Amino acid sequence: xxxxxxxxxxxxxxxxxxxxxxxxxxxxxxxxxxxxxxxxxxxxxxxxxxxxxxxxxxxxxxxxxxxxxxxxxxxxxxxxxxxxxxxxxxxxxxxxxxxxxxxxxxxxxxxxxxxxxxxxxxxxxxxxxxxxxxxxxxxxxxxxxxxxxxxxxxxxxxxxxxxxxxxxxxxxxxxxxxxxxxxxxxxxxxxxxxxxxxxxxxxxxxxxxxxxxxxxxxxxxxxxxxxxxxxxxxxxxxxxxxxxxxxxxxxxxxxxxxxxxxxxxxxxxxxxxxxxxxxxxxxxxxxxxxxxxxxxxxxxxxxxxxxxxxxxxxxxxxxxxxxxxxxxxxxxxxxxxxxxxxxxxxxxxxxxxxxxxxxxxxxxxxxxxxxxxxxxxxxxxxxxxxxxxxxxxxxxxxxxxxxxxxxxxxxxxxxxxxxxxxxxxxxxxxxxxxxxxxxxxxxxxxxxxxxxxxxxxxxxxxxxxxxxxxxxxxxxxxxxxxxxxxxxxxxxxxxxxxxxxxxxxxxxxxxxxxxxxxxxxxxxxxxxxxxxxxxxxxxxxxxxxxxxxxxxxx
Amino acid sequence: xxxxxxxxxxxxxxxxxxxxxxxxxxxxxxxxxxxxxxxxxxxxxxxxxxxxxxxxxxxxxxxxxxxxxxxxxxxxxxxxxxxxxxxxxxxxxxxxxxxxxxxxxxxxxxxxxxxxxxxxxxxx
Numbered sequence: 157x158x159x160x161x162x163x164x165x166x167x168x169x170x171x172x173x174x175x176x177x178x179x180x181x182x183x184x185x186x187x188x189x190x191x192x193x194x195x196x197x198x199x200x201x202x203x204x205x206x207x208x209x210x211x212x213x214x215x216x217x218x219x220x221x222x223x224x225x226x227x228x229x230x231x232x233x234x235x236x237x238x239x240x241x242x243x244x245x246x247x248x249x250x251x252x253x254x255x256x257x258x259x260x261x262x263x264x265x266x267x268x269x270x271x272x273x274x275x276x277x278x279x280x281x282x283x284x285x286x287x288x289x290x291x292x293x294x295x296x297x298x299x300x301x302x303x304x305x306x307x308x309x310x311x312x313x314x315x316x317x318x319x320x321x322x323x324x325x326x327x328x329x330x331x332x333x334x335x336x337x338x339x340x341x342x343x344x345x346x347x348x349x350x351x352x353x354x355x356x357x358x359x360x361x362x363x364x365x366x367x368x369x370x371x372x373x374x375x376x377x378x379x380x381x382x383x384x385x386x387x388x389x390x391x392x393x394x395x396x397x398x399x400x401x402x403x404x405x406x407x408x409x410x411x412x413x414x415x416x417x418x419x420x421x422x423x424x425x426x427x428x429x430x431x432x433x434x435x436x437x438x439x440x441x442x443x444x445x446x447x448x449x450x451x452x453x454x455x456x457x458x459x460x461x462x463x464x465x466x467x468x469x470x471x472x473x474x475x476x477x478x479x480x481x482x483x484x485x486x487x488x489x490x491x492x493x494x495x496x497x498x499x500x501x502x503x504x505x506x507x508x509x510x511x512x513x514x515x516x517x518x519x520x521x522x523x524x525x526x527x528x529x530x531x532x533x534x535x536x537x538x539x540x541x542x543x544x545x546x547x548x549x550x551x552x553x554x555x556x557x558x559x560x561x562x563x564x565x566x567x568x569x570x571x572x573x574x575x576x577x578x579x580x581x582x583x584x585x586x587x588x589x590x591x592x593x594x595x596x597x598x599x600x601x602x603x604x605x606x607x608x609x610x611x612x613x614x615x616x617x618x619x620x621x622x623x624x625x626x627x628x629x630x631x632x633x634x635x636x637x638x639x640x641x642x643x644x645x646x647x648x649x650x651x652x653x654x655x656x657x658x659x660x661x662x663x664x665x666x667x668x669x670x671x672x673x674x675x676x677x678x679x680x681x682x683x684x685x686x687x688x689x690x691x692x693x694x695x696x697x698x699x700x701x702x703x704x705x706x707x708x709x710x
Numbered sequence: 711x712x713x714x715x716x717x718x719x720x721x722x723x724x725x726x727x728x729x730x731x732x733x734x735x736x737x738x739x740x741x742x743x744x745x746x747x748x749x750x751x752x753x754x755x756x757x758x759x760x761x762x763x764x765x766x767x768x769x770x771x772x773x774x775x776x777x778x779x780x781x782x783x784x785x786x787x788x789x790x791x792x793x794x795x796x797x798x799x800x801x802x803x804x805x806x807x808x809x810x811x812x813x814x815x816x817x818x819x820x821x822x823x824x825x826x827x828x829x830x831x832x833x834x
Contacts, residue, residue, distance in 0.1 A: 294784055301791045308798055315805040317816065324815045327802070328732060331744050331795065335728075338751045338788060345781065346758035 256642025383415025401506025444470030485672030486555030
C-alpha cells in the first residue's frame with residue numbers, strides 16, 4: 157500500500173486548522189479543540205510517515221501530477237520525517253502549555269488576544285512542516301515566509317511598547333534574509349534553469365566554480381541569518397525574551413533549527429564538495445564561544461537561555477561543516493536533542509516567571525524549596541543542555557567530537573576543544589542560574605517578600621531566617637495557586653521526551669545515523685525525486701547513478 | 711539568456727536604496743526600503759528567465775522559442791508575499807506610533823529592566 161498521500165497531510169492539516177480556528181475566533185473552546193486535534197493528528201501522520209520512510213526510502217509526491225523538475229515536489233526522507241516528528245511533538249506540548257496559560261490568564265484580559273494565537277500558531281506549524289518537506293528552493297522560500305510572517309505576529313502579540321521594540325530588529329533582519337534568499341533563488345534559476353533540489357544537485361556540478369561559490373554564499377548567508385550563526389546572530393537574544401513564554405519556547409525550539417535544516421539540506425544535496433567547510437567551521441567555533449560568553453554575563457534567565465541557544469547552534473553547524481557521515485548523523489541527533497531541551501527550558505522558565513513573578517536572577521531564590529516539582533523540571537533539561545553524562549546532550553556532543561577527531565584536520569581538533577570548553581561554560585552558566593534561582597535562600601528583596609529594594613544590612617540572622625521561611629511559605633502557596641496543570645503537564649511531557657532521547661538513544665541515534673547516511677549518498681534522494689513519475693530527462697543527470705530498489709512511495 | 715546593463719544597474723540601484731532605507735530606525739523608511747529591495751529582487755528574478763521571446767500562447771510549434779513562465783510565477787508569489795508582509799509592517803508602524811507618538815523604534819530600556827523581567831506583562 158502506498159502511503160504517499162500522507163505527505164501533504166502534514167501541511168494541509170495545520171493550515172485548515174488555522175482557517176477553522178480563525179472562523180471560530182469567538183469560541184475559545186472550539187478553537188482549543190480544533191488546534192489540539194489537528195496537531196495530534198498531524199503527529200500521528202508523521203509517526204506513520206517516519207516508519208514508512210525508514211522502511212521504504214523517501215516518500216515523494218508531485219503536486220498536481222507535474223513531474224520532478226517542472227512541478228512542486230514534496231519529499232520526505234529520513235531527515236525530513238525525523239525533524240517533523242520532533243517539531244510536532246514540541247508544537248503539541250507548547251500548544252497545550254499556551255492554552256493552559258491562556259485559560260489561567262483570562263482575567264488578565266486585553267494583553268493576550270488569545271483568539272489570534274491559535275490560527276497564527278497553526279500557520280507557524282504549517283510553515284515549519286512545509287519547510288521540511290519542500291523539494292525545491294522556491295517552496296522552501298515560501299515556507300520560510302509563512303513561518304516568518306506568523307512569527308512576526310506571535311512575537312509582537314499584544315503590540316506593547318516593549319514587544320514592538322524587541323520585535324522590530326527581528327522583523328527587519330528576517331526580511332533582509334528573505335530578500336537575500338530570494339536573490340539567491342533568482343541566481344540559481346538564472347544559472348541552471350531549475351529550482352528543484354534534486355535536479356539542481358545534478359546540474360550544479362557542471363557550473364563554473366566561481367558561480368557555484370556565489371550561489372552557495374548567498375544561500376548560506378540567508379540560512380545563516382535564520383539559524384543565528386555567529387556574525388549574524390545578534391538579533392536573537394534581543395528579540396526572543398520579550399515574547400510570551402510559549403512563543404519564546406516554540407521559537408527557540410523550531411525556528412533556528414529550520415535554518416539549520418536548510419543548511420544541512422543545501423550543503424549535502426547541492427554543494428557536497430565540502431567547499432566553505434573551513435569557513436563554516438570557523439563560524440561554528442565563533443558561534444559557540446561568543447554565544448556562551450554572552451550567556452555567562454546575563455542577569456536574566458530568558459536572555460541567558462537565548463544566548464545558550466545561539467551558542468549551541470555552533471555544535472550543529474560543526475557537524476554540518478565536517479560534512480562526513482558521522483558528523484551529519486551527530487548533528488541531526490543534536491538538532492533533535494536541542495529542540496527538545498531548549499523548549500523544555502523556556503517552558504520551565506515560563507513557570508518560574510509565574511511562581512516568582514520575575515526571571516531576573518538577582519530577585520530570585522529559594523525556588524527549589526518552594527516549588528520542588530519545578531526545580532526538577534528545570535534541572536533535568538539544564539543538565540542535559542550542559543551535556544552532563546549520560547543525558548542526550550552528552551551523547552550528541554560525544555558523537556560530534558568523535559566525528560571531529562575522525563576528520564583529523566587541525567581546525568577540527570580546535571573545534572573539538574572549543575566544543576568541550578563551550579560545554580563546560582554552559583554548565584557554569586546554567587549552574588549559576590540554578591544556584592541563584594533555585595538553591596540559595598530567598599533573597600529578602602524578592603518581590604514576594606514585600607519591598608523589592610529593602611536591604612539586608614543590619615538585620616539579625618534570626619529575622620532573616622524568619623523572613624526567609626515566610627517568603628518560602630508564600631512561594632509554596634503561590635505555586636499551587638499559580639501553576640495550572642496543563643502548563644506543568646506540557647513541560648513535564650517535553651522533559652520526558654528529552655529523557656526518552658537518552659533512554660532510547662540507541663534506536664533514535666540509529667534513525668539519525670541512517671538519515672546522515674542517506675544524506676551522504678545523494679543518489680537516494682535524487683533518484684527518488686526524479687524517478688518517481690517518469691524517468692529523468694536524458695542528459696540532465698550527468699553524475700547520478702540510478703540505484704535500484706529505492707521504491708519511492710512504495 | 712542575455713544580460714541587460716540597464717536592468718542590472720536598476721537592480722543595483724534599487725538594492726542600494728532599499729538596504730540604505732532599511733538601516734533606518736524609522737519604521738516608515740524601513741517599509742519603503744523593504745518595498746524597494748523587494749522590487750530589486752523581483753527584477754532580478756525576471757532577468758533569470760529567457761527574455762525577448764513571446765509569451766506562451768496556444769501550442770509552441772517545433773523549434774519556436776517561448777518565454778519562460780516560471781520566473782513570472784515566482785515573481786507573482788513574491789509580490790503576494792510582500793503585500794502580506796507590508797500590511798503587517800504598516801500595522802506595526804501604526805501601533806508603534808500610537809504607543810510612542812514617534813515613527814521611530816525606541817531605544818532599548820535600561821539593561822536591568824529589559825533583562826526580560828516584566829517584559830512578559832504588557833504595560834501600556
